[in-house]
Amino acid sequence: NAGVTQTPKFRVLKTGQSMTLLCAQDMNHEYMYWYRQDPGMGLRLIHYSVGEGTTAKGEVPDGYNVSRLKKQNFLLGLESAAPSQTSVYFCASYNRREEQYFGPGTRLTVT
Amino acid sequence: AQSVTQLGSHVSVSEGALVLLRCNYSSSVPPYLFWYVQYPNQGLQLLLKYTSAATLVKGINGFEAEFKKSETSFHLTKPSAHMSDAAEYFCAVSDRGGTSYGKLTFGQGTILTVHP
Numbered sequence: 001n002a003g004v005t006q007t008p009k010f011r012v013l014k015t016g017q018s019m020t021l022l023c024a025q026d027m028n029h030e031y032m033y034w035y036r037q038d039p040g041m042g043l044r045l046i047h048y049s050v051g052e053g054t055t056a057k058g059e060v061p062d063g064y065n066v067s068r069l070k071k072q073n074f075l076l077g078l079e080s081a082a083p084s085q086t087s088v089y090f091c092a093s094y095n096r097r098e099e100q101y102f103g104p105g106t107r108l109t110v111t
Numbered sequence: 112a113q114s115v116t117q118l119g120s121h122v123s124v125s126e127g128a129l130v131l132l133r134c135n136y137s138s139s140v141p142p143y144l145f146w147y148v149q150y151p152n153q154g155l156q157l158l159l160k161y162t163s164a165a166t167l168v169k170g171i172n173g174f175e176a177e178f179k180k181s182e183t184s185f186h187l188t189k190p191s192a193h194m195s196d197a198a199e200y201f202c203a204v205s206d207r208g209g210t211s212y213g214k215l216t217f218g219q220g221t222i223l224t225v226h227p
Binding site: 004031033035040041042043044045048050056058059090092094096098099100102103104105 | 115120143145147152153154155156157160162201205212213214215216217218219220
């Protein structure tokens, strides 16, 4: 099992550009999440999904959109990137036994 | 809303010394509690979790944590630090019940440095 994978690993964007981050899991988990990690702030929940075709807002959803068209994939989109979105983004999936599995992260820089 | 406070953004210990990382939560109902570890340029890995009546929880790599309801604390300890324990550690909480959907609220993180 690959677990949770994220694509790409690194990306540099200019302000106003758009991009999509892809998260894939092969554990057949229903629940998936996107977090962002900033120094001194821990991880904060952006959006989450409790099943194919469902999405919901987390703590810091502004400026992001998500889609869950397939159970194994959870996409995070930035329509118009801003420097405040420079961060490390983590995807996770949940086995409903109170255990989240995290991907390796995507380091995004917006200039 | 849940909140988690980790006391000390940086902790430094000598190899072989006791490791103590502090975590306090705010909730009127005891939540599920977790410790995660993050090694440089990697994702988060679950160290241990508290979900039931057993207040002393043992995890991987020799770590353990004790849930103290009266102190709303869930401090992480290890009797003897190894160089390989150097990493960032996150305390996290999750509400009990189906409508929590497993969402985690994280503390700010504590960077553990281990000196030879």
